[in-house]
Amino acid sequence: MVSAFEWSGSLLGLLGAFLLATHSHLSRYGWLAFIAANAAMIAFASAIGAYGLLVQQLGFTCTSLLGVHRAWVRPAMLRRAGRSLGTASRSSRKENGPACAGPFEGRDAEPISLETRRSAASTGRCPLDCGRQ
Numbered sequence: 491m492v493s494a495f496e497w498s499g500s501l502l503g504l505l506g507a508f509l510l511a512t513h514s515h516l517s518r519y520g521w522l523a524f525i526a527a528n529a530a531m532i533a534f535a536s537a538i539g540a541y542g543l544l545v546q547q548l549g550f551t552c553t554s555l556l557g558v559h560r561a562w563v564r565p566a567m568l569r570r571a572g573r574s575l576g577t578a579s580r581s582s583r584k585e586n587g588p589a590c591a592g593p594f595e596g597r598d599a600e601p602i603s604l605e606t607r608r609s610a611a612s613t614g615r616c617p618l619d620c621g622r623q
Contacts, residue, residue: 495531495534495537496531496534498530499528499530499534500527500531502523502524502527502530503527503531505527506521506527507520509523518561520557521554521558521561521562524554528554532544532547532551535547
């Protein structure tokens with residue numbers, strides 16, 4: 491059983507890292523894989539008495555929970571609040587003004603150029619030029 495925790499934790503951790511590294515629409519599932527990997531590695535560390543590994547995995551669980559919040563919870567909250575994610579779609583920008591909800595882009599979103607992002611970062615303004623700081 492201990493070996494199953496070790497191997498499942500290792501493989502789920504690799505899967506989570508791979509999904510995040512793809513930087514695609516599947517990336518957010520990497521955080522869920524990390525949560526499962528953390529749980530398996532916590533069980534493994536507890537079973538073998540590796541308290542340093544246990545503390546490390548508890549810390550990783552905190553960062554994984556932050557990732558889940560940013561990838562799943564926050565976008566759901568913003569959708570419920572009536573805001574679009576990331577760059578505003580052409581239609582919503584005309585109707586509601588620009589949205590500033592993070593790096594996510596909708597299907598019909600206008601991409602933000604690297605030059606625009608750098609300019610916005612240097613001035614501290616929203617890259618969508620909505621006036622928010």
